[in-house]
Amino acid sequence: MGKIFFFGAMFLFAISCKQGNSGVDKEPQKEVVFNLKNLPIKTGINPDAKMVLMDWVEFNALETSFDALYKVQDKEGLTLVVEDLIEKQKLLETSTFPEEFDVPQIKSRLKVIKTAILKAKFSLEYGVDPMEPSTALSKAYNAFRNQFSVIVNSRLDTTLIIYE
16 A cells, blocks of 8 residues: 555656646737727717817817827827827816806716726727727717717707706
8 A cells, every 4th residue: 555655646746747838828919900990980070069169178189189099000009099088088077168068968978988998998908909999989989079969959948848
């Protein structure tokens, strides 16, 4: 019985000391390849809404940063654009909204944009394909821009239905 135990222990010791494959296959990290040329195009804004938005500095800064998203060539550029979008979104969120656009519909769309920007940021940090979050970001931004036109085109007088 002692011989079996001794030879069994020696066998296990020999196997555990074996050099070579540790059993864990390490795959080389894949380079994140993306083509942001396939993003949805930006929707237009109603001319009446543009007149109001022209004086809103924080919105114009976000607009400029968002335009840079369509010009990105590599992962580092996308990372810089996303970081810039985060900063501009924070400034827009804390800014004073024009009277016409100081409504819950605009503020909720801005929160959706914030969520989409953060999804894009985390996809870049974790090496996931950034195309899906970038597309979601573009769609959220288009919905945000479209909401300005919806509000300007609305002919409903909210003072008639709001009872205080």
